[in-house]
Each structure stands twice: as C-alpha cells, then as structure tokens.
Amino acid sequence: MLVGAPAADAVDTLCLPGPDQACIAGTLRTEQGVLADVKLTVTAPDGTTSDVTTSESGKWNLQVDKEGTYTVKIDESTLPKGLVTSGEVKVQAQFGATRPALIDIRTASYSSSTSKFDELLQSSVNGLRLGLLLALASVGLSLIYGTTGLSNFAHAEQVTLGGMVGYGLVNVAGLPLLLGGVLVVVICAATGYLQDRGLWQPLRRRGLGLTQMMIVTIGLSLALQYCFQYAVGAGTVRIVTDNPSVRSFGPITITNQSLVAMAISVVVLAGVGFALLRTRIGRATRAVSDNPALAAASGIDTDKVIRLVWTVAMGLAGLSGLLYALVTNGIKWDTGMQILLLLFAAVTLGGLGTAFGALVGAIIIGLVVELSPVLGMPGDFKYATAMLILILLLLVRPQGLLGKPQRVG
Amino acid sequence: MDTLQSIFNAMMREALSPQTAAVAIAVIGLNIHFGFTGLINIGQSAFMLLGAYGFAIAVWHGLPMVVGIVLGFAAALVFALILGAPTLKLRGDYLAIVTISAAEIIRYVGRSALLTDFTGSAQGIPGSQYRNGFTSLSFFGDGDFTLLPFNYQDVAGGSAGVRLVFWIVALACVAAIVLVARDTERFQGNARVGVLIGLSAVLVVLLLFLFPVSTQSTGVNGWWVRMVAWVLVMVCVGVTYLLVRSPWGRLLRGIREDEEAIRSLGKNVFAIKMQALIIGGLFGALGGMIYVLPASVQPDSMGRSLTFFCYTALLLGGAATIFGPVLGSVLFFAGRIVIKTAAAAYIPNSVMNGQQTEQFSYIVVGVVLMLLVIFRPQGILGNKRELRFDV
Numbered sequence: 024m025l026v027g028a029p030a031a032d033a034v035d036t037l038c039l040p041g042p043d044q045a046c047i048a049g050t051l052r053t054e055q056g057v058l059a060d061v062k063l064t065v066t067a068p069d070g071t072t073s074d075v076t077t078s079e080s081g082k083w084n085l086q087v088d089k090e091g092t093y094t095v096k097i098d099e100s101t102l103p104k105g106l107v108t109s110g111e112v113k114v115q116a117q118f119g120a121t122r123p124a125l126i127d128i129r130t131a132s133y134s135s136s137t138s139k140f141d142e143l144l145q146s147s148v149n150g151l152r153l154g155l156l157l158a159l160a161s162v163g164l165s166l167i168y169g170t171t172g173l174s175n176f177a178h179a180e181q182v183t184l185g186g187m188v189g190y191g192l193v194n195v196a197g198l199p200l201l202l203g204g205v206l207v208v209v210i211c212a213a214t215g216y217l218q219d220r221g222l223w224q225p226l227r228r229r230g231l232g233l234t235q236m237m238i239v240t241i242g243l244s245l246a247l248q249y250c251f252q253y254a255v256g257a258g259t260v261r262i263v264t265d266n267p268s269v270r271s272f273g274p275i276t277i278t279n280q281s282l283v284a285m286a287i288s289v290v291v292l293a294g295v296g297f298a299l300l301r302t303r304i305g306r307a308t309r310a311v312s313d314n315p316a317l318a319a320a321s322g323i324d325t326d327k328v329i330r331l332v333w334t335v336a337m338g339l340a341g342l343s344g345l346l347y348a349l350v351t352n353g354i355k356w357d358t359g360m361q362i363l364l365l366l367f368a369a370v371t372l373g374g375l376g377t378a379f380g381a382l383v384g385a386i387i388i389g390l391v392v393e394l395s396p397v398l399g400m401p402g403d404f405k406y407a408t409a410m411l412i413l414i415l416l417l418l419v420r421p422q423g424l425l426g427k428p429q430r431v432g
Numbered sequence: 433m434d435t436l437q438s439i440f441n442a443m444m445r446e447a448l449s450p451q452t453a454a455v456a457i458a459v460i461g462l463n464i465h466f467g468f469t470g471l472i473n474i475g476q477s478a479f480m481l482l483g484a485y486g487f488a489i490a491v492w493h494g495l496p497m498v499v500g501i502v503l504g505f506a507a508a509l510v511f512a513l514i515l516g517a518p519t520l521k522l523r524g525d526y527l528a529i530v531t532i533s534a535a536e537i538i539r540y541v542g543r544s545a546l547l548t549d550f551t552g553s554a555q556g557i558p559g560s561q562y563r564n565g566f567t568s569l570s571f572f573g574d575g576d577f578t579l580l581p582f583n584y585q586d587v588a589g590g591s592a593g594v595r596l597v598f599w600i601v602a603l604a605c606v607a608a609i610v611l612v613a614r615d616t617e618r619f620q621g622n623a624r625v626g627v628l629i630g631l632s633a634v635l636v637v638l639l640l641f642l643f644p645v646s647t648q649s650t651g652v653n654g655w656w657v658r659m660v661a662w663v664l665v666m667v668c669v670g671v672t673y674l675l676v677r678s679p680w681g682r683l684l685r686g687i688r689e690d691e692e693a694i695r696s697l698g699k700n701v702f703a704i705k706m707q708a709l710i711i712g713g714l715f716g717a718l719g720g721m722i723y724v725l726p727a728s729v730q731p732d733s734m735g736r737s738l739t740f741f742c743y744t745a746l747l748l749g750g751a752a753t754i755f756g757p758v759l760g761s762v763l764f765f766a767g768r769i770v771i772k773t774a775a776a777a778y779i780p781n782s783v784m785n786g787q788q789t790e791q792f793s794y795i796v797v798g799v800v801l802m803l804l805v806i807f808r809p810q811g812i813l814g815n816k817r818e819l820r821f822d823v
Contacts, residue, residue, distance in 0.1 A: 174525045176474075176532070226806065234472060237528065238743060238805045241474070245740045246798025253791040360736060364533040371529060403544035410537045417518035417526060 057081025141274035154389020163336025169312030169376035179359030185344025186354030211341025374426025453661035461715025467751035470688035475531030483717025508717035542731035750814030
C-alpha cells in the first residue's frame, strides 16, 4: 500500500518552489516501511530526463524550471526484492508550488487490489469512527431540541469551537494534549452554561417564539463562523503537528489517535446514557423532554435541567470537535458547517428530541457516508446520500426511528 | 472629510450594485416564504444557485438565453417540489432542516469534479461564458456616465463646508421621513403616501448629488445590468403586491397565523404552502440569474452565508411588508460596506488587518441579526403584531 508524501514539509533536502521554479516531491514506502536508495527517473515535458535517489527516510524531491506534465518512473532494478509497483505516475508541475508524486508500491505477497470485502471492512470502521464523533455532538443537539424545542443551528459551530480551542491550547500555548483536551471540554461546557444564562433563558422568559429563537441561532452561527476566521484565518489548523502512527488489524488500517478517539467517544456516550437512564437528574431531563409543563408541575426545576442540558451538550460538542480535529488532521473555520448537515440528518433519522435516537441515527449516518463510495456512489456525493436518506425517511416515517408520531405534525 | 466621502461613495456604489438588486429579488421570494406564509426556508441560496446554473450552463453550451432562463426557473421549481413534498405536512422546523441540508448538497454537487463540464466544479463558470448575449442587448452604448451629472463638485468647487451643509440636509430629510411615517394621526391616507414618496425622492436625489456614482454604460458591471436588475426589482415588488392582496395572499397569512383554521374552511393547506414555496423559489432563481451576471457562477459564493444575509436583510427591512425586502437589502449591503471601509480606514492595521475588516463586518452582521430578532422582530417597516407567529 502505497503512500506518498502529501506535501513539501516532509522533505529532507529542501526544495523551495519560487516564482519560476516548481518542485516535485514524494516518499516511497510500502506497508512495511520507507524505501531508501531507490532510483527514480523524471521525464520533463520536452523529453529531457533527470534521475533522483530516495534518501534514508524514503523521501525524494526535484526542482524543475518548466511548468507542465512530468512523468515519474521507478527504476525497478533498484527496488528491494519482492516488491511490485505500478511503475510510473504523471505530475503537473506548477511554479511556486510543490506537487506530490504518489507511486504505488507494495510487497508482491500483498494482494494487489484490496478485495471488496476488505474495503467494506475498512470503510465500516471509518464510518463507525465518524458515527461516534457525530453521536457526541448530535446527542446534545437532540437533548436541546427535546427540552426546549429549539433547533440549534449554531451547534455545529460549537463543534468547530472545540477544535479551535484545542488548537489554541495545545498547539499555540503548548499544553500537553491530555490537559488541553480536558480544558477544551471544560471551556466549551462553560460556553454552554453562559449561553443559557446570558441568552437563551432571558429569551425564554421574554416569551420569544421558537421560530425567532431559531433565527437567533442562525445569527449566532454566522457571527461565530466569522469569529473563527477572524482569529485563525481561513486555512486549516492542526492541534498536534506530528504525523499519526498507524496500526493494522488484518485488512483494517487505523491511526492510534482514531482508536483512542473512538474509545473516548464510547465511554463518554455510555456515561451520558447511564446518567439519562439511572440518575435522578437524568430522569428529570427525560421528563422535561417528554412534557415540559407536566415536569414543571410535578416539581422539577425545568430551568435548572435546561441549563444542565446546554452545559453538557456544549461540552460534548466541544469534545466531538477536538476529536474530529485530531483524527482528520485539522480543523477549519467551516468544519462545523460541513458536518451540520450530517448532525441534522442523524438527529432527524433517530427522531428529533430523543437522545438514544440521535446516537443510533449518528452511527447509521456515519456508516452510510463512509460506505456509499465503496458501494458505487461517487466520492464527491457521499454527503448527498445522507440527504437522500433524510428525505426518504421524512416521506415514510417523519418521526424518525425512535420518535413519537405526535411530535411531527 | 475625504475619507468620509470615500466611505459614503463606496456605500452608494454598493447600494446601487446589481448584486444588491439580485439579493433584493431573492429576499422578496424569501418574504413570500417566511414573511407571508411562515415557511422557514433556510435554503434560499440554493434556489439562487440553481437559477444561476440553469441559466449559465444553458447559455454556455450554446442554447439561446430564453431557454436558459426557462431552465433556471424549471430547476428551482423541481427543487421546491422535492423539498416541499416530504416536509410541508410536518412541523416547520423539518422544512428548515431539509432546506439548509439541501442547499449544502446543491453546493457540494456544484463543486464536484465529476461535473466539471457543466458546472466548472469549484472554479465555477466564468461570467464571460454566458454574459455576452445579455450585454449585447444593451442600448446604452459604450463609454461611461455618472448618474445625476450635476453633483457637489459643481457647487463652490465641492468645498467641505458646502458638503457638510448638504449632509445635514440629507439627515434632516431622513428624520422627516421617520417622523411622518410614525405620526399616523396628522398624516393620513393619500397625503401621507404623497409626503413620504416626495421626501424619499428628495432624499434619493440628494444622496446621488452628494455621492455621485460613475460607472461604465454597458460593460460587465455597468448601468445596463444595473437598470435591468432594478427594473426587475420593481416588477417583483409589483407582483408581490398583487399576489398578497389577492384572496390567495390572504390564505397565505391565514396559514401563517393558524393552519387549522384555514384547513377547517376546506382549503388544501398543503397545496397552498407548496405554491408559496414554488413562487418564492422562482423569485430566488431570478435573483440568482441576476446575481451572477456581473460576476461568475461560484458555488461557494452562494452558500449558507448568502441565505443568512437574505434573512438579515428581510428582518431589517421588515418581514411581511411589500417594500421591506428592498429597503432591507439596500441598507444591509450599504451598511456592511460602511462597517468594512470604516474599520479599514479608522482602525490601525496592527489591531485589525485588511482581511479581518471583512470578517469583522460579517461578525457584526451576525450580531445584528440576533439583536434584530430579539429587540425589533418587525424590522423597520413591519407590524409587530404580524410577526408573533410560531411554527
């Protein structure tokens, strides 16, 4: 299994692209490690060739002074025994940029094309990972909807906030990841508490309608998005900058970070589920979610419950954003905006307002999004499958999988 | 003084720009959805994008412009049917969720590399590919001209004192309009309308006199596209006026206030909501076609933010009013450019750089949207009692 270096920062001997120079670079490695001292031949568009040799760490680069399509070919005689390669690859060189050349190399014993079944397994694991991260955020979204009736369109921005705070604490301020992570959750939970205290509770007291409140969340989402852009710019920022280490289980390859992230998600979700089912405050939350007026009449302090829900929901969203940024190698000002669609699909699929429905919905949506490219959906449209499911579901079972029919009409 | 003059010049230029007019038309459509019928459509930008794609792709591939316009409308119509069918029987927030998701999907599909031949993927379709047919219809000729050629520079050489006097007169004019509009006892009926129209006309002339706008006659972003855009805005305002005064328009408000009551009168609420969604969506598609005429079809420039701007403009001007969308759009774009240029001019670069002034202006927009909904949901022209509805 191949993998080439994605960008110039991975190159040992430096190649600096300039206004009239371009760089082509890559890393040769198999699933067993990098390949040193392999000769490559690079053919320029005008037919001239030049040779490069990979370094100790398997990296190579070449500076060229013409734009155009270059062909990179491996000299197979210099490859260690037992390796096969697709041989050559074409790269478009452009001035001022470093272009990666990715060449497939694998051990001959390694099945040359991964079987459909292995691919399905790998995608299922990726889908499960995405689903668990989505579940962290969507459980909170669903609880807020259940207890207050509000569809919070700024929820996705709270996910971004988690990643951004993580970037600030761990990458910029240099805190250790674990301490930083805990702080991220605390800070995000605090934003939830303050939001309810300073914004949502006063609005509920004023008797502002739900439609109006929904538009307030839209305004908040817009303001937050541009606050992120104001603070860190439009590019992707990373919480930890070293490359993640990879681990394989049979046909499945996964980064250690993903494994830890999945474990944390499972533990936290189990904790939330336990709290909802077995503790007093959890029962009170479900009661408010079921029928706020009745809950208030039977002596439950609904304001307290709602504030707790906001605090926990924002903490979970922050955690989700932090883990998302860790497993996908970075976060951007509009990351939240991209997954908002998936969050809403998950919450609606499970049934608006039901916490466990959101969990089930999130896992299903995560799996669907990751599996649909394997099953023939073009990769660009994988988010569209989530949308398709949402529309079909609303046609046949609008209350969602675990919802109650009286809520929808 | 010169900084202020340049800020206000930029403001006037933005207020008259064809993209402001395009958004105004989309907001008129959104007003039919949200203001009159109470449908929470958070995907108006998708209607705009579909209209723009239908038009641009058809013309780019050599079809006549009329076919392109029809295709743009058809795309929006189909989109409205697909979105409306599953959601209009459910609670209002389902429509909100589905529209916002569908708008994102349309954007993803537009960006997809698979459709590069049609949509130009993320780069979009450059305006030069579809604009020529429209600009060649122009009878404005070449060169450029200034709207209201007689301006402040012709009086005492444009000295600061003279300008200051006129600025104060313009402010007084605004104050007079506000006073007349609020005083429903002394000014009534036709006299009130007459005074308001008269004062507004004086204000517009004064503004053009103080902040002259000069641009090409035909070109990419010239007077020709501006005139067509603003004439279409006026047509759309007229159509909305006729629509909402009709029996059908009364049904829309009825549905907004109490769906069950309308159903009990034997009306097909689902069908009426669907008609409202389609008509508002068609306005959106028209807005989208105009939006891309002076620019290019860029899926990313017509994303969620654009819908949010439409909402801000609508609530600023006043939902469920006839002129609210137009006033709101003009004030929104003019106001944003004032915030941006003022921040660039007066806040030192060490505190806020050029990129950040842009983002700062959008942060202000978001906060203004929140404050508007909380403290003045009826906007400038609206009636507070009309906007107490809920999903």
